[in-house]
Amino acid sequence: MKLDYAEAGSVGRPMPDWLVKLIWPVAALGLLLAFNLAFTSLFFRLEWRDGHLYGSLIDVLNRGSPVMLLALGMTLVIATGGVDLSVGAVMAISGAVAAQMINVPGMPFGLVIAGALAVSVLAGVWNGLLVGIFKIQPIVATLILMVAGRGVAQLITGGQYTTFTDAKLVYVGNGHLFGLPFPVTIVFVMLVVTGLLTRKTALGLFVESVGDNEKATHYAGISSRAVKFMAYVFAGLCAGLAGLVAVSNIKCADSNHAGLFLELDAILAVVVGGTALTGGRFYLLGSIVGALLIQTLTTTMYMRNVSPEIAPVPKAIVIVAVCLLQSPVFRNQMRRIAKWRPA
Amino acid sequence: MKRNIGGWVMVGLVAVCCGMMGSCKKETKSGGGAPPPRQAQKIVVGFSQIGAESGWRTANTESIKGEAAKRGIDLQFSDAQSKQENQIKAIRSFIAQDVDVIAFSPVVTTGWQEVLQEAKQAGIPVILSDRAVDVTDDSLYVTFIGSDFIEEGRLAANWVVKATGGKANIAELVGTPGSAPANDRATGFREVMAKYPEMKIIKTQSGDFTRTKGKEVMEAFLKSPEGKQINLLYAHNDDMAIGAIQAMEAAGVKPGVDIKIVSIDGVKGAFEAMVAGKLNCTVECNPLIGPALFDAVEKLMKGETLPKRTVIEESVYEQSQAAEAIKTRAY
Numbered sequence: 009m010k011l012d013y014a015e016a017g018s019v020g021r022p023m024p025d026w027l028v029k030l031i032w033p034v035a036a037l038g039l040l041l042a043f044n045l046a047f048t049s050l051f052f053r054l055e056w057r058d059g060h061l062y063g064s065l066i067d068v069l070n071r072g073s074p075v076m077l078l079a080l081g082m083t084l085v086i087a088t089g090g091v092d093l094s095v096g097a098v099m100a101i102s103g104a105v106a107a108q109m110i111n112v113p114g115m116p117f118g119l120v121i122a123g124a125l126a127v128s129v130l131a132g133v134w135n136g137l138l139v140g141i142f143k144i145q146p147i148v149a150t151l152i153l154m155v156a157g158r159g160v161a162q163l164i165t166g167g168q169y170t171t172f173t174d175a176k177l178v179y180v181g182n183g184h185l186f187g188l189p190f191p192v193t194i195v196f197v198m199l200v201v202t203g204l205l206t207r208k209t210a211l212g213l214f215v216e217s218v219g220d221n222e223k224a225t226h227y228a229g230i231s232s233r234a235v236k237f238m239a240y241v242f243a244g245l246c247a248g249l250a251g252l253v254a255v256s257n258i259k260c261a262d263s264n265h266a267g268l269f270l271e272l273d274a275i276l277a278v279v280v281g282g283t284a285l286t287g288g289r290f291y292l293l294g295s296i297v298g299a300l301l302i303q304t305l306t307t308t309m310y311m312r313n314v315s316p317e318i319a320p321v322p323k324a325i326v327i328v329a330v331c332l333l334q335s336p337v338f339r340n341q342m343r344r345i346a347k348w349r350p351a
Numbered sequence: 352m353k354r355n356i357g358g359w360v361m362v363g364l365v366a367v368c369c370g371m372m373g374s375c376k377k378e379t380k381s382g383g384g385a386p387p388p389r390q391a392q393k394i395v396v397g398f399s400q401i402g403a404e405s406g407w408r409t410a411n412t413e414s415i416k417g418e419a420a421k422r423g424i425d426l427q428f429s430d431a432q433s434k435q436e437n438q439i440k441a442i443r444s445f446i447a448q449d450v451d452v453i454a455f456s457p458v459v460t461t462g463w464q465e466v467l468q469e470a471k472q473a474g475i476p477v478i479l480s481d482r483a484v485d486v487t488d489d490s491l492y493v494t495f496i497g498s499d500f501i502e503e504g505r506l507a508a509n510w511v512v513k514a515t516g517g518k519a520n521i522a523e524l525v526g527t528p529g530s531a532p533a534n535d536r537a538t539g540f541r542e543v544m545a546k547y548p549e550m551k552i553i554k555t556q557s558g559d560f561t562r563t564k565g566k567e568v569m570e571a572f573l574k575s576p577e578g579k580q581i582n583l584l585y586a587h588n589d590d591m592a593i594g595a596i597q598a599m600e601a602a603g604v605k606p607g608v609d610i611k612i613v614s615i616d617g618v619k620g621a622f623e624a625m626v627a628g629k630l631n632c633t634v635e636c637n638p639l640i641g642p643a644l645f646d647a648v649e650k651l652m653k654g655e656t657l658p659k660r661t662v663i664e665e666s667v668y669e670q671s672q673a674a675e676a677i678k679t680r681a682y
Contacts, residue, residue: 049576064574071567167403258562258594265561310571316528316557
């Protein structure tokens with residue numbers, strides 16, 4: 009953090025911190041989109057079909073929404089200096105609960121959603137207890153549910169695919185609202201709610217102070233336990249929503265693969281978005297842009313016939329570049345090299 | 352080494368004697384020291400399963416358990432939950448229990464040398480089921496029973512030739528890159544395709560064997576410049592095909608009609624899709640290996656030698672057969 013202020017001062021443009029952090033992921037996304045505009049035909053083609061927009065850009069928003077949801081929760085967790093590895097498994101649990109419940113005749117739809125989210129929140133409570141109250145290392149604490157959670161999901165579905173046809177549950181991941189896929193609305197609402205809660209109340213400041221200096225926060229009279237606990241509960245809720253989107257999308261609970269490795273994408277999105285893994289300042293918009301960057305890369309690979317074996321390589325290069333640009337140390341080095349003139 | 356061979360010979364001799372006496376009694380076994388005499392006369396088989404990750408796997412497990420019960424074989428079943436370390440532990444415990452035969456479906460192909468060596472030293476024959484292992488010394492297992500993934504790829508391609516007259520613009524949904532079924536199913540398909548120059552793969556991407564990815568990739572395929580030309584989809588498993596069907600429907604393309612679809616595995620979902628007219632053909636990857644597995648076990652107990660490779664019979668199901676076949680599907 010300190011470095012950033014120093015740097016902003018030295019260049020002589022007093023930009024708000026969040027804007028500085030947003031520059032690089034937005035620039036990377038912009039560059040990638042510009043590349044696609046120039047070289048990937050039809051990438052920008054949008055059509056109006058059956059009362060909604062249709063095109064690759066819409067797919068990016070739609071397919072990126074689970075990771076965007078996860079990234080919102082992950083941002084707060086990482087801001088407290090922690091990490092939540094269990095969100096992918098919690099997605100699987102949430103989806104499994106929803107798919108099992110919807111197949112019970114006469115079950116009201118609201119109860120299905122409430123049930124799936126309640127179980128996800130419970131998973132968050134478990135993580136929050138371990139990390140916040142019992143002070144177990146976040147990686148270890150959430151690893152438990154990451155490993156065991158998929159087993160729980162398997163248990164719920166009996167190790168089978170549970171398919172469903174209920175129109176309301178199918179709508180969550182396949183429906184359209186305002187001409188856009190419904191998951192986009194979920195992400196938007198969650199972003200606004202999270203933004204308001206953290207920026208218009210003191211909650212965001214609490215989270216940042218816990219991540220920056222837990223001891224000082226404690227002496228200032230803020231319960232770091234409660235703040236951490238809430239962050240994990242919120243991450244659980246976000247994972248639950250992402251799980252509902254994922255299960256609804258394929259009309260089937262696939263406990264083995266739902267959300268598999270998505271916790272890593274979420275962490276990546278948060279880091280690309282400018283939030284440091286050491287905790288402190290967090291940037292919700294940055295995380296969303298990070299998630300969109302990852303998904304745009306993936307969709308670009310599909311469109312451009314990059315062979316599946318090497319597809320991870322260009323993705324990695326872009327991500328590494330953005331992470332390096334986010335590093336003040338790296339930027340200062342680059343600046344020094346740029347200024348250097350041979351005598 | 353010498354002692355091992357001795358052990359093997361003894362096991363063989365004892366088994367042959369038992370066979371000749373017309374009983375399957377096997378009281379002693381030399382090899383790893385002095386094993387405790389066993390009271391039960393049943394054949395004891397230790398089986399380590401990968402897990403219960405799919406309907407296919409569950410059917411595989413049920414076939415093995417059911418067949419063991421039918422033949423009165425004492426089956427020690429262990430679920431590895433997709434972890435190699437669990438599987439190695441299970442195999443070590445089978446060795447400690449001194450079972451007659453160890454069988455397992457390896458989670459991964461590498462890293463088995465040591466534990467299989469231990470089994471060999473204990474004089475316990477090992478059968479691989481469904482997946483192969485990568486070991487330098489193939490005397491570490493007696494036989495590999497399972498599907499031939501390359502042949503499945505060929506069967507799928509043959510169906511394409513039959514259905515399109517050898518003229519197709521193909522989109523391919525590849526399985527998890529680097530996995531044996533993905534590699535082999537791609538190889539077999541291309542082998543046949545090489546003879547038909549008008550069969551072209553115009554799009555190929557990995558759908559990771561999942562519905563979610565199958566849908567996501569197909570969605571992108573349909574929007575790509577070549578999207579309109581695709582008239583056939585080859586998916587390395589049924590789940591990706593089922594995901595792709597959803598993507599086609601969302602894009603206003605008629606699956607099974609505008610784009611013909613062939614996939615591999617033969618799970619129930621595929622038969623349902625065929626009955627609904629959305630999938631054209633599935634090449635069965637037969638999970639019911641119980642009978643073949645215990646045939647091999649009984650042959651071993653009689654001291655017969657087995658071929659290194661036992662291929663399971665597989666069939667191709669087309670739309671017209673689906674309605675009839677779905678009634679008898681076990682998985």
